[in-house]
Amino acid sequence: MMMYNCAIKEVRTKFEVLNDDLATAHNRNPIEMIKSRIKKPESIFKKLLRKNYEVSMASILENINDVAGIRVICSFVDDIYEVAKMFISQDDVTLLSVKDYIKTPKENGYRSFHIIVSIPVFFANRKENIKVEVQFRTIAMDFWASLEHTMKYKKDIDDADSIMRELKECADVIASTDIRMQEINKKLHYAKPSE
Amino acid sequence: MMMYNCAIKEVRTKFEVLNDDLATAHNRNPIEMIKSRIKKPESIFKKLLRKNYEVSMASILENINDVAGIRVICSFVDDIYEVAKMFISQDDVTLLSVKDYIKTPKENGYRSFHIIVSIPVFFANRKENIKVEVQFRTIAMDFWASLEHTMKYKKDIDDADSIMRELKECADVIASTDIRMQEINKKLHYAKPSE
Amino acid sequence: MMMYNCAIKEVRTKFEVLNDDLATAHNRNPIEMIKSRIKKPESIFKKLLRKNYEVSMASILENINDVAGIRVICSFVDDIYEVAKMFISQDDVTLLSVKDYIKTPKENGYRSFHIIVSIPVFFANRKENIKVEVQFRTIAMDFWASLEHTMKYKKDIDDADSIMRELKECADVIASTDIRMQEINKKLHYAKPSE
Amino acid sequence: MMMYNCAIKEVRTKFEVLNDDLATAHNRNPIEMIKSRIKKPESIFKKLLRKNYEVSMASILENINDVAGIRVICSFVDDIYEVAKMFISQDDVTLLSVKDYIKTPKENGYRSFHIIVSIPVFFANRKENIKVEVQFRTIAMDFWASLEHTMKYKKDIDDADSIMRELKECADVIASTDIRMQEINKKLHYAKPSE
Numbered sequence: 027m028m029m030y031n032c033a034i035k036e037v038r039t040k041f042e043v044l045n046d047d048l049a050t051a052h053n054r055n056p057i058e059m060i061k062s063r064i065k066k067p068e069s070i071f072k073k074l075l076r077k078n079y080e081v082s083m084a085s086i087l088e089n090i091n092d093v094a095g096i097r098v099i100c101s102f103v104d105d106i107y108e109v110a111k112m113f114i115s116q117d118d119v120t121l122l123s124v125k126d127y128i129k130t131p132k133e134n135g136y137r138s139f140h141i142i143v144s145i146p147v148f149f150a151n152r153k154e155n156i157k158v159e160v161q162f163r164t165i166a167m168d169f170w171a172s173l174e175h176t177m178k179y180k181k182d183i184d185d186a187d188s189i190m191r192e193l194k195e196c197a198d199v200i201a202s203t204d205i206r207m208q209e210i211n212k213k214l215h216y217a218k219p220s221e
Numbered sequence: 222m223m224m225y226n227c228a229i230k231e232v233r234t235k236f237e238v239l240n241d242d243l244a245t246a247h248n249r250n251p252i253e254m255i256k257s258r259i260k261k262p263e264s265i266f267k268k269l270l271r272k273n274y275e276v277s278m279a280s281i282l283e284n285i286n287d288v289a290g291i292r293v294i295c296s297f298v299d300d301i302y303e304v305a306k307m308f309i310s311q312d313d314v315t316l317l318s319v320k321d322y323i324k325t326p327k328e329n330g331y332r333s334f335h336i337i338v339s340i341p342v343f344f345a346n347r348k349e350n351i352k353v354e355v356q357f358r359t360i361a362m363d364f365w366a367s368l369e370h371t372m373k374y375k376k377d378i379d380d381a382d383s384i385m386r387e388l389k390e391c392a393d394v395i396a397s398t399d400i401r402m403q404e405i406n407k408k409l410h411y412a413k414p415s416e
Numbered sequence: 417m418m419m420y421n422c423a424i425k426e427v428r429t430k431f432e433v434l435n436d437d438l439a440t441a442h443n444r445n446p447i448e449m450i451k452s453r454i455k456k457p458e459s460i461f462k463k464l465l466r467k468n469y470e471v472s473m474a475s476i477l478e479n480i481n482d483v484a485g486i487r488v489i490c491s492f493v494d495d496i497y498e499v500a501k502m503f504i505s506q507d508d509v510t511l512l513s514v515k516d517y518i519k520t521p522k523e524n525g526y527r528s529f530h531i532i533v534s535i536p537v538f539f540a541n542r543k544e545n546i547k548v549e550v551q552f553r554t555i556a557m558d559f560w561a562s563l564e565h566t567m568k569y570k571k572d573i574d575d576a577d578s579i580m581r582e583l584k585e586c587a588d589v590i591a592s593t594d595i596r597m598q599e600i601n602k603k604l605h606y607a608k609p610s611e
Numbered sequence: 612m613m614m615y616n617c618a619i620k621e622v623r624t625k626f627e628v629l630n631d632d633l634a635t636a637h638n639r640n641p642i643e644m645i646k647s648r649i650k651k652p653e654s655i656f657k658k659l660l661r662k663n664y665e666v667s668m669a670s671i672l673e674n675i676n677d678v679a680g681i682r683v684i685c686s687f688v689d690d691i692y693e694v695a696k697m698f699i700s701q702d703d704v705t706l707l708s709v710k711d712y713i714k715t716p717k718e719n720g721y722r723s724f725h726i727i728v729s730i731p732v733f734f735a736n737r738k739e740n741i742k743v744e745v746q747f748r749t750i751a752m753d754f755w756a757s758l759e760h761t762m763k764y765k766k767d768i769d770d771a772d773s774i775m776r777e778l779k780e781c782a783d784v785i786a787s788t789d790i791r792m793q794e795i796n797k798k799l800h801y802a803k804p805s806e
Binding site for chain 4: 449491555556559560562563566567569570571572573574575579582583585586589590593596597599600601603604607608609
């Protein structure tokens with residue numbers, strides 16, 4: 027697991043550098059926050075079994091793509107695509123897959139831009155390519171997703187259907203408000219600063 | 222300014238303790254993030270002049286309430302009032318004033334719960350009561366406020382009126398979505414966890 | 417354990433404030449580093465059994481003084497006594513016991529200044545007085561102690577006696593060098609700064 | 612300056628990864644602490660003038676090697692050479708120069724292992740090779756160097772000569788104690804852990 031933790035540190039540093047550069051050169055901080063998590067051993071184990079994969083370290087490295095997860099939370103939707111593009115274009119980042127749940131939201135309303143990349147990490151006496159899942163979201167999408175996530179871990183909910191419908195409606199309102207806020211921001215961006 | 226920085230550290234620690242306790246005992250993290258800022262010397266100076274106060278350290282300590290500012294960003298509106306109440310009820314926290322811009326939003330749509338408190342800080346050879354402004358907001362209110370804030374520093378905006386109207390509308394949508402999300406959360410809260 | 421973690425945060429903040437104040441007002445950073453640790457549940461359990469205490473939360477709070485431990489690492493011996501005095505004299509810090517292993521080193525050469533204090537911590541709905549052990553050391557004492565510590569966890573050491581003798585000698589050399597460095601620092605302290 | 616700050620972040624992450632790997636795989640933490648500093652604009656300016664270099668950003672990137680400085684503080688002398696070797700052997704680190712003030716201390720007693728490297732940093736829309744100075748020291752060497760450093764900024768010191776002689780003597784005692792402690796550590800390292 028230490029290996030994945032180190033991969034997270036390397037990817038986090040890459041995003042911090044991008045944010046610092048954009049803050050200095052372009053006077054904007056597209057990244058609001060960076061969160062990270064390591065998948066728990068039991069979840070990895072369950073996933074290996076569920077997918078009929080061998081249970082071994084080599085099998086984890088090859089088959090499980092989301093042991094290391096980073097969440098990059100941006101202010102606006104456009105920031106997501108811009109920062110993701112800058113990150114993917116770096117020499118030592120290999121893009122393995124893309125899932126755009128912003129353009130095509132999940133049925134329940136979930137929105138997020140997911141990529142799996144592989145990056146080299148230099149350990150004491152070897153270099154290893156480690157997979158990392160990066161999820162890009164706006165602040166509002168992230169708030170919605172955290173609520174939707176708690177729903178997964180609950181059962182015996184009265185009105186589960188009506189709650190899901192309500193959640194879906196909130197997701198749509200949030201998505202359209204994100205766009206309206208972004209439009210306002212663009213208009214403000216081109217205005218002259220006050221003295 | 223060092224004094225105000227230290228006061229911020231003490232207040233931040235108090236909120237971290239509250240959040241840790243609530244996370245352990247009640248399995249919830251009401252506080253999503255804590256941000257802080259120190260008012261710039263030039264802004265303090267301008268404010269002293271504008272309000273016709275003497276320009277001295279003693280005058281700053283007495284007259285300027287928001288040199289040290291902490292922003293406590295919560296998931297839900299109810300969390301704001303609960304965390305604020307816990308904080309205010311602590312022995313060594315003296316509440317000086319309250320402005321509830323959630324119950325009574327500003328005309329432009331601004332929502333936030335502001336308090337001014339005074340807390341003792343122990344320096345090398347003296348104890349000093351320092352004023353700190355604490356702003357409580359939901360994640361969505363904070364996002365809105367950051368956009369509204371950039372508007373203040375811009376001039377020569379075409380359609381300033383229409384942007385302000387649009388911002389106001391977004392504020393209202395955001396406020397009502399916050400309430401809807403809170404209702405969903407309450408319903409989920411009382412449901413049994415899955416096995 | 418969360419309670420002890422919170423107590424550590426509060427005490428750490430108090431030392432950071434002292435260091436910031438001394439850095440600004442007196443242009444010196446007496447504290448080089450602050451480390452902390454929570455005693456492991458199994459160690460607490462063993463200690464309760466060894467000392468014939470009841471095994472309960474109340475018993476831990478009353479009988480075990482070093483569940484929460486903070487180490488304050490100073491540059492010079494004089495800093496230790498000065499910082500400790502400032503800390504102890506704070507209104508809300510209650511001094512419970514002192515062991516001065518600098519004035520009276522342990523037989524093996526161990527040097528450190530230990531105090532047990534109790535401080536109030538404000539949780540969600542109660543105030544609790546929590547005990548914290550604070551160990552003050554110079555950088556060199558800390559380095560020595562970390563080596564001596566690894567010795568405790570080893571057995572079957574050839575020449576255990578000669579190693580202990582060698583460690584003891586190093587402790588004495590380190591202590592006298594600490595004093596010489598402190599004397600040099602004092603002489604430099606009173607000299608004028610270059611332009 | 613932002614560019615150099617980012618380079619420091621990247622190098623710091625590389626050392627943290629090495630330390631994590633060694634801690635997990637070999638149960639040791641060779642790196643005690645990592646400090647960093649950016650050279651102040653006025654110091655850079657003075658150095659450019661003193662060395663008769665052009666005053667421009669391009670000239671800084673080419674001619675000044677220590678704008679970004681990282682200090683890696685290790686427990687033992689052997690750790691220094693081992694960690695330095697691991698770092699230098701990484702694909703994307705280019706070694707530009709080495710100065711070994713441990714093997715050949717400065718006349719005043721200064722000991723430290725210095726290297727200048729260049730590493731690629733990925734900014735928003737370009738990759739830049741940035742120079743970083745890395746200083747490796749033991750804890751004791753670092754403490755000594757910080758005292759020696761304050762001497763440089765003082766003038767009108769009575770007994771400057773005797774202080775310098777005293778400092779030199781302390782440096783030698785410290786160096787020989789470092790070696791003795793390292794020998795003890797080696798002996799302990801090969802002993803069996805207690806149950």
